[in-house]
Amino acid sequence: MRNALPLTLLALAVSLGCQSKKSDAIVAAPTSGVMPAASAPSAGPGISGKVLERIDAAPYCYLRLKTAKGEVWVAVPEAKIEKGTEVTVANPMLMNNFESKTLNRTFAEVFFGTLAPAGGDMAAAPAAPAGTPPSKIGTPAPAPMEVGKVDKATGADAQTVADVWAKKGNLKEKTVTIRGKVVKYNPGVMGKNWLHLQDGSGDAGKGTHDITVTSQDPAAKGDVVTIKGVVRLDKDFGAGYTYAVIVEDAKVVKK
Secondary structure, X not given: OOOOOOOOOOOOOOOOEEEEOOOOOEEEOXXXXXXXXXXXXXXXXXXXXXXXXXXXXXXXXXXXXXXXXXXXXXEEEOOOOOOXXXXXXXXXXXXXXXXXXXXXXXXEEEEEXXXXXXXXXXXXXXXXXXXXXXXXXXXXOOOOXXXXXXXXXXXOOEOOHHHHHHOHHHHOOOEEEEEEEEEEEEEEEXXXXXXXXXXXXXXXXXXXXXXXXXXXXXXXXXXXXXXXXXXXXXXXXXXXXXXXXXXXXXXXXXX
């Protein structure tokens, strides 16, 4: 959910299997802008295809997939996937001109996401509004979930989701504590876990009912958690992923 992400291959013959155990840093070269939607697989429910090649570069596994719209590169958290396996990558996020330091290689386009369970339900991945470019998908609007009213956190820095949006100017670079329900969770993207929190406050029509949080701590969709992190404004992760308000480096406590 602090730099960027995703797809087409550059020529470089690499044998299938593990290439390096060093950690692969996310470093984005300047992008040329939004990839034309017509040239990319759908980035709404996911990217599905057959694995033609796998390259391991911790903490990611790069897969060259044969899809209905051609070959693409995707990156997912490390997994042992055999050549010929049919996979679906959920919530794909595009990174143009992505440089893998571990592989000493630049991917013209690569999608970062998570592997969907075999035969799993992709409904949790929100559909993008009609006409939304692939690299613009994901800022805020997760799939609907019944949240109800969640009791506000306690402490001097306690805020509701609506409070953070309303007071964002005064809260910039300050620590806040928010209690809410995890309505969407994407682990291991750009080296961090991404949560969408809602607590029953705010206006869904204006998007002030939902806050994006990044953390190294795990969570699960449906958990009621208390997070403590730093408010940042107009955060740009590259590839079109910008957040007007986001809470980063959060600690997550389930309660």
